[in-house]
Amino acid sequence: MGSELRVPFDRTRNHPAALTTSKFGISKMELLKACVSREWLLMKRNSFVYIFKIVQLIILGTIAMTVFLRTEMHRNSVEDGVIYMGAMFLGLVTHLFNAFAELAMSIAKLPIFYKQRDLLFYPSWAYGLPTWLLKIPISFLECAVWICMTYYVIGFDPNIERFFRHYLLLVLISQMASGLFRVLAALGRDMVVADTFGSFAQLVLLVLGGFLIARDNIKAWWIWGYWCSPLMYAQNAIAVNEFLGHSWRMVVDPTDSNDTLGVQVLKSRGIFVDPNWYWIGVGALLGYIMLFNVLFIVFLDLLDPLGKGQNVVSEEELMEKHVNRTGENVELLLLGNDSENSPSNGVTNAGGGEITGADTRERGMALPFTPLSITFDNIRYSVDMPQEMKDKGITEDRLVLLKGVSGAFRPGVLTALMGVSGAGKTTLMDVLAGRKTGGYIEGDINISGYPKNQETFARIAGYCEQNDIHSPHVTVYESLVYSAWLRLSPDVDSEARQMFVEQVMELVELTSLRGALVGLPGVNGLSTEQRKRLTIAVELVANPSIIFMDEPTSGLDARAAAIVMRAVRNTVDTGRTVVCTIHQPSIDIFEAFDELFLMKRGGEEIYVGPLGHNSCHLIDYFEGIQGVKKIKDGYNPATWMLEVTTLAQEDALGLNFAEVYMNSDLYRRNKALISELSTPPPGSTDLYFSKQYAQSFFTQCVACLWKQHKSYWRNPSYTATRIFFTTVIALIFGTIFLNLGQKVGKRQDLFNSLGSMYAAVIFIGIQNGQCVQPIVDVERTVFYREKAAGMYSALPYAFAQVFIEIPHVFLQTIIYGLIVYSLIGLDWAFMKFFWYMFFMFFTFLYFTFYGMMAVAMTPNSDIAAIVATAFYAVWNIFAGFLVPRSVSVL
Numbered sequence: 001m002g003s004e005l006r007v008p009f010d011r012t013r014n015h016p017a018a019l020t021t022s023k024f025g026i027s028k029m030e031l032l033k034a035c036v037s038r039e040w041l042l043m044k045r046n047s048f049v050y051i052f053k054i055v056q057l058i059i060l061g062t063i064a065m066t067v068f069l070r071t072e073m074h075r076n077s078v079e080d081g082v083i084y085m086g087a088m089f090l091g092l093v094t095h096l097f098n099a100f101a102e103l104a105m106s107i108a109k110l111p112i113f114y115k116q117r118d119l120l121f122y123p124s125w126a127y128g129l130p131t132w133l134l135k136i137p138i139s140f141l142e143c144a145v146w147i148c149m150t151y152y153v154i155g156f157d158p159n160i161e162r163f164f165r166h167y168l169l170l171v172l173i174s175q176m177a178s179g180l181f182r183v184l185a186a187l188g189r190d191m192v193v194a195d196t197f198g199s200f201a202q203l204v205l206l207v208l209g210g211f212l213i214a215r216d217n218i219k220a221w222w223i224w225g226y227w228c229s230p231l232m233y234a235q236n237a238i239a240v241n242e243f244l245g246h247s248w249r250m251v252v253d254p255t256d257s258n259d260t261l262g263v264q265v266l267k268s269r270g271i272f273v274d275p276n277w278y279w280i281g282v283g284a285l286l287g288y289i290m291l292f293n294v295l296f297i298v299f300l301d302l303l304d305p306l307g308k309g310q311n312v313v314s315e316e317e318l319m320e321k322h323v324n325r326t327g328e329n330v331e332l333l334l335l336g337n338d339s340e341n342s343p344s345n346g347v348t349n350a351g352g353g354e355i356t357g358a359d360t361r362e363r364g365m366a367l368p369f370t371p372l373s374i375t376f377d378n379i380r381y382s383v384d385m386p387q388e389m390k391d392k393g394i395t396e397d398r399l400v401l402l403k404g405v406s407g408a409f410r411p412g413v414l415t416a417l418m419g420v421s422g423a424g425k426t427t428l429m430d431v432l433a434g435r436k437t438g439g440y441i442e443g444d445i446n447i448s449g450y451p452k453n454q455e456t457f458a459r460i461a462g463y464c465e466q467n468d469i470h471s472p473h474v475t476v477y478e479s480l481v482y483s484a485w486l487r488l489s490p491d492v493d494s495e496a497r498q499m500f501v502e503q504v505m506e507l508v509e510l511t512s513l514r515g516a517l518v519g520l521p522g523v524n525g526l527s528t529e530q531r532k533r534l535t536i537a538v539e540l541v542a543n544p545s546i547i548f549m550d551e552p553t554s555g556l557d558a559r560a561a562a563i564v565m566r567a568v569r570n571t572v573d574t575g576r577t578v579v580c581t582i583h584q585p586s587i588d589i590f591e592a593f594d595e596l597f598l599m600k601r602g603g604e605e606i607y608v609g610p611l612g613h614n615s616c617h618l619i620d621y622f623e624g625i626q627g628v629k630k631i632k633d634g635y636n637p638a639t640w641m642l643e644v645t646t647l648a649q650e651d652a653l654g655l656n657f658a659e660v661y662m663n664s665d666l667y668r669r670n671k672a673l674i675s676e677l678s679t680p681p682p683g684s685t686d687l688y689f690s691k692q693y694a695q696s697f698f699t700q701c702v703a704c705l706w707k708q709h710k711s712y713w714r715n716p717s718y719t720a721t722r723i724f725f726t727t728v729i730a731l732i733f734g735t736i737f738l739n740l741g742q743k744v745g746k747r748q749d750l751f752n753s754l755g756s757m758y759a760a761v762i763f764i765g766i767q768n769g770q771c772v773q774p775i776v777d778v779e780r781t782v783f784y785r786e787k788a789a790g791m792y793s794a795l796p797y798a799f800a801q802v803f804i805e806i807p808h809v810f811l812q813t814i815i816y817g818l819i820v821y822s823l824i825g826l827d828w829a830f831m832k833f834f835w836y837m838f839f840m841f842f843t844f845l846y847f848t849f850y851g852m853m854a855v856a857m858t859p860n861s862d863i864a865a866i867v868a869t870a871f872y873a874v875w876n877i878f879a880g881f882l883v884p885r886s887v888s889v890l
Contacts, residue, residue: 100202598645607621701800773864
């Protein structure tokens, strides 16, 4: 045997599928086909963006062709030619800006790409090529819409050959811009960073493109930028194509120059007069298209995601991991407990453990609260019948989601709200919590015997959403202080409020994480389980009597779910009423509940009552129904009850579990309990608050501004990047337009000085508007949660978000103004400098506020970027630089 083993195995005898012989699973051609198919599918499903861009181009084209209307456009002087030059420049800039949406869409797809690339789904080139090639027809279509609308209406040279040459240049500039922004997305990998890169690239392209400042006036140390700018080649090519045409061949003033008017216009703007420059421009743009798309593939292949997020790990969790790794006998303690406390009531292994609270009756009780019950009787909830269902022949006007459910939730009792998907668990919770803003609600809801009033109910209730939404740039402790500040009564002084926050942190075991930044889900900051506990704590610091929790263990492993449920159990043991929707819990988690509200598909209850020890009451009830199979030893009661109550089981047994429950003694006992709790206790009074919000308008403004300040201060990728970008742009402008402010001898000198101001307004303003949008988009989801919780009205939040920008924009203006004003050499008269700074400050400010508004009026930051781009183009047209005010007809 030894001699046989010493002989190497002949691998040629292997089955072809036994060993991997290639890096990827299929051939290169099949890889490319698969990626093309996927990209085409994504484009079809994202067709709204492309349709919206076309509609946007139609609107902009309408504006452009009416501003530069041919009846108002003459060919009598060089000044008239400059206006035609502005119309052509507008076409180039429009398609440059129109491609900016490629940046956001590319970044949105990068996380999936990196995951699939690392798992060897496909190589980078197979992903990058379809992204480029499938966008070429889009560019042809967009440019066709623009040129068909504007070319002859504006009055460009009517020769059909020059029409198609003009069209080709627009397609090339569109493709070049798309490739450029894809490169910046792959290089930046973060929305704020890539936005800054994108704005910087646009600025360099346009300032050194030969329109804002003529080639003859560019300093020697910046002339390389002129030759490297793709827009320069496009500008020269499109100008040569137009001004060497038949329409511009007349000699206007032979005494001044024998050159044709077209040649005079070209020379006045520093444009080359050689007709070959058209093809030079075409070749250069093709070269840039190839370069940018190759670089896109290279960056995709070489770069990894920015800053792979690390979750915050508590000291106790580190100790537990150390024990699991080394086997050392180290005692694990509950967070917040002294060393002499027994850890037996905590989770002591990765598999879960017993979920109980010890001595929690006195914890979290620094502030008194009134235990309240909530009863609901015959609750029906319906919505208008969707059109899709009407199309299938359904004649009813309303779709009923809850069919007369009744129950009672009491203080100190942890109730599980369960059912299969579509049973109406979350719908019932949202109806009871007042989170449903649409639909039709019928039935009675009472709070300790008094009819529920949503405005007062929001003050004594908490709602823990399934998606743990928090501001990413504040700490755990600051999140709780902020919630307590706005939701506790003004009678509670700051010292008592702070003590209560500390006790709540101990209650939900967050004390060791008090200084940790919350971060973004799945990116950095807190882990999913820690975010769940923070969500509970944020509601607890409002000192509510009733708390609703929507699937608090969703997405957690056994250990993390047990920790969260321990926090929930501690909360219940303080005497509060807690209701949780939960989906397929483990045995340990299910046993932590006191009562169960079980629903079937269609919105009907089939069991409402106590669970009992080891779920004995639940098991006895269902096993008492004839035909229901018995539960096996050690089987999860939660899983068993869902299996035996399905619609298929109902059909097999020939019964309706809802009807069985309606005819049971349990139903009658629940009805009696509802009747009892729906009567106000003697000597009690209805809930009453003198005002809708706990704090005054001024306090709301101060609190919101405090949180915005913390968020901005800890977000250098936004604040510091913006200041750095402004400083770099100021130095670039200052050196490009160096001392041009002192030259006023020719019209072109004034045009150059005006170009510096125009460029600053457009580019820094647009960069401010674009970079603020992802920030506002993240905070907007937090705003929706906090506003629904009754923390503040919309106005204080808007005030804080607007006001926090003012000092940052002011610093930005000071840096830019001092550098540019001194380097350009503008007049240092005090009033001129003051008005220069005044207009720059408010211009940067209104661009920033416009970016915020665009997010507020659109569903997400991607759509906001597209909408904002359209208005930037409109403002660009009417800024008074491309076309003088006296020429504009709108």
